[in-house]
Amino acid sequence: MNKEDVNQIVVSSRVRLARNIENFNFPCCLSKEKGEELRELVYKASLKVGNFNFYNLKNMQECDILRFVENGYISSDLIKMKEIAGLLLSPDETVSIMINEEDHIREQCVLSGLNLKKAYDIINDIDYDLGKNLKFSYSKDLGFLTACPSNLGTGMRASAMLFLPALCKSGNITNVINTVSKLGICVRGSSGEGTKASANLFQVSNQNTLGKSEKDIIQLVESTVLKICELEIQAREVLLKDNEVGLKDEVLRAFGIISNCYKISMQEFYDLIAKIKLGIDLKLIYIKCDEDIFNLINMVKPYNLMQKENKNLNNYECEIVRAKLLNSYFKNTRV
Amino acid sequence: MICDNCGKKEAVFHSKTNINGKVTETHLCEDCLKKSQYINDVNNSFENDFDFFNDDPFFTDNSLLGNFISNSPYSNKKSNLDYRCPSCGCSFENFSQRGLLGCAKCYDYFNKKLMPIISNMQFGTKHLGKNYEQTSVEETKEDKIAELRRKLKLAVDEENYELASEIKKQITSLEAKNE
Numbered sequence: 001m002n003k004e005d006v007n008q009i010v011v012s013s014r015v016r017l018a019r020n021i022e023n024f025n026f027p028c029c030l031s032k033e034k035g036e037e038l039r040e041l042v043y044k045a046s047l048k049v050g051n052f053n054f055y056n057l058k059n060m061q062e063c064d065i066l067r068f069v070e071n072g073y074i075s076s077d078l079i080k081m082k083e084i085a086g087l088l089l090s091p092d093e094t095v096s097i098m099i100n101e102e103d104h105i106r107e108q109c110v111l112s113g114l115n116l117k118k119a120y121d122i123i124n125d126i127d128y129d130l131g132k133n134l135k136f137s138y139s140k141d142l143g144f145l146t147a148c149p150s151n152l153g154t155g156m157r158a159s160a161m162l163f164l165p166a167l168c169k170s171g172n173i174t175n176v177i178n179t180v181s182k183l184g185i186c187v188r189g190s191s192g193e194g195t196k197a198s199a200n201l202f203q204v205s206n207q208n209t210l211g212k213s214e215k216d217i218i219q220l221v222e223s224t225v226l227k228i229c230e231l232e233i234q235a236r237e238v239l240l241k242d243n244e245v246g247l248k249d250e251v252l253r254a255f256g257i258i259s260n261c262y263k264i265s266m267q268e269f270y271d272l273i274a275k276i277k278l279g280i281d282l283k284l285i286y287i288k289c290d291e292d293i294f295n296l297i298n299m300v301k302p303y304n305l306m307q308k309e310n311k312n313l314n315n316y317e318c319e320i321v322r323a324k325l326l327n328s329y330f331k332n333t334r335v
Numbered sequence: 336m337i338c339d340n341c342g343k344k345e346a347v348f349h350s351k352t353n354i355n356g357k358v359t360e361t362h363l364c365e366d367c368l369k370k371s372q373y374i375n376d377v378n379n380s381f382e383n384d385f386d387f388f389n390d391d392p393f394f395t396d397n398s399l400l401g402n403f404i405s406n407s408p409y410s411n412k413k414s415n416l417d418y419r420c421p422s423c424g425c426s427f428e429n430f431s432q433r434g435l436l437g438c439a440k441c442y443d444y445f446n447k448k449l450m451p452i453i454s455n456m457q458f459g460t461k462h463l464g465k466n467y468e469q470t471s472v473e474e475t476k477e478d479k480i481a482e483l484r485r486k487l488k489l490a491v492d493e494e495n496y497e498l499a500s501e502i503k504k505q506i507t508s509l510e511a512k513n514e
Contacts, residue, residue, distance in 0.1 A: 020439060027422045029437040048478065048484065104436065124465075136467055137439035142453075143462030145439040154464035184458060196502050211459025 001230055006111040009229045010279045010296055011161040011201065015119040015218075016108035017127050020137040020147045026147035027081055035084025035100055042088065042099045045133035048218045049126060050075045052088035052097070057081075061311070067303035072110065074098055078083060102147050103155075105130070112292070114225060114269070115156050116218050124214075143210060143270060153210030158221045161190060162228060163294070165200040165278045166235035173202075176228060184208050199270040199277075199297065204228065209272035253277030259330035263319035269300060287333040299324060341366070420444045480509055 020026060024038050039056070046052050057065060057078065067073045068087065073096040078085050086099035098106040107130070109123040137145040143153035151157070167173040177187045190201035204225055206217045239247060245265050254275035258264070264272075277293055279285040287293065298304055300322045309321055338344050344366065376422040419426045425437030429447050438443065444447065454460050485504045 010485060022439065025438040026436060028433065028435045029425060042381050047481070138463075139442065139466040140466075141460075141462060142442060144466050144467065145442055149436070149449060150456055152453060152457065153462045156464070208456070208458040210453065210457040210462060213463045214465060216463075234509070266444040 003232060004310065005170050005233055006229050008225065009163055009232050009303060010225060011109055011228055012116040012162055013158075013291070014110045015116060015123050015156065015158045015162050016106055017123055017144075018103040018151045018157075019105040019107070019127070019130070019144055020146060021104045022135045022137050024104065027084065027104060028147060030084065030100070032083055035081075038104060039099050039215070041085040041086055042105060042130075042134065044086050044090070044098075045130055046097070048092070048133050049129040052090055053093075055089065056089065057085040060082055063303050063306055070301040070303050071153045071298050075106075077101055094149070095122065097130075102107070105134075106117050110213070110253075114160060114222070116160065116222050120156075120158065120214060120218055123296075124279055154212075154214050154217065154308050155211055156214055156217060157205050158218050159203050159205030160221065160225045162202050162204055162225065162232070162233050163200055163274075163277060165274055166239050166266065167232050168197070169239060170235050172231070172235060176231060178222050180204070180228070181207070182335060183220070183224060185221065194285075197268075199274040199294075201274075214330040222303045228296075236241065236278075238283060244284075247282070248284045251275050251284050255279070255285060255330065258326050263316070263324045264326065266301070266322075267317055270297075273297065285322040287330070289329075289333065296326070296329065444473070476509060479505055483509070 020084060021038060023039070024034055027035065030038065040099050043054050046054070048282065055068075058288060065079060065082075069076050071077070071093070073093065074087055075090055075098065078098050078101045080089075084100045087098070088097040090096070091210075093112060095107070095109050097108075107123050108126055109119040109126075111119045111122075134207050139145060144155040146152050146155055165177075167176060180187060186207040186209045188203045190199065190203060200325070201241045204220050204221065209217070212220070254272040258269070258272045258276065272298065273293065276287070280287055280293065299308075302313070302315075302318045304320050305318055305325070309323075313321060336345070363462070420437055421444065422440035422442045423437035425441060427448055430436055430441070430445070436445075450460060483502055487499055487502045490496075490502060
């Protein structure tokens, strides 16, 4: 299995650390005044750590906040804490730090491809500097203390976003999920807990955070991810061998719709883009573009479209604008 | 021994609690005991945070305690006087409902109840990840100057020149130190 194969399947890697600051209640029990004080404290500490853009959610427009959710910089849970919530975002948008979500601080780094070690190194450096300027809640026995005991210890969740169309088609995905869950690995829909798998995308992450070192957890997630990649590649080979003509037909039909439709919902877009991406990976279709076509996913989400169009759009208008964007994106591609 | 609560009747309940090394003795009469949080806590307990009756031979027989609680009119009711974390005021019931603790001190306070839960949901109960020790919170001279410069910029942006000049003086005097 070469690196190119792996990076076709592993769309992105993400490492997040949960931290809390001493002498403040956890956000769920924090008063507005103390919450604001904490947000200011973290912001000040961040000035000594690196170059971040700071956002006070209270002063932000709703559409901008929702666009941040679409792009994965913040969780939708952070909106519930709007009064005291904040965000620190690195200029290249790979590092984001949520303030006053479930924990005081949630630092995350997202990189493309299978890059968990590098993502950890980046976020660990930031965590080290933040920890010098803030006093984290920590105990020798239980590690970093978090609002939910499920994040205790390392406070770390290492996850990879995997594109698994062949395992979905063959129906083996359920077996894979059940098997890896016994190893302390959790497989969820692409947008995290409780979400469905859009575009055959799955998030694979460690279930436990206490009782293993960060290095061991990353190794566990990475080795599991590689094993799943192997199974996906095998399933793709079977798929191609069994029905290449049918598969190619499906891919080209999807391409036909996405480049000619007049309006398109997110759900239909997810179905089509998954087929096209599989077609590209299997070299059934050649598309000339500089970037991964999965970058389109965030671009065509409603609040990203609204920002691009610089106006509010209802659902119906969104579908039309989305179709227009997709038509032009695929216009200059050769099949 | 007289009841701690009403100060009138003879105490029938004696307990010593040890919370983070702080030992507290409680002595209650039968009536005050029924009204107290102790009933609720014993009743709800699957593992108690507190060493009930350990030091009193009268209460070493647990069947007696069991009888007493099941006969109590409070046995199936939940009292409002649940034990609460002294730091944030959250009860263990709050945690059971929302799955979140109120503050870091809850881990000490509810330790005995939390440990079986943690042991169930985690690889283990001992942290093996990176160690954390805050190296220094003391601001260096450079930190102070950087913070003052930030304030100076804010003051200038707000056209508060009086404040700006005051901050500028502070920066100059800091810079002059030890030079």
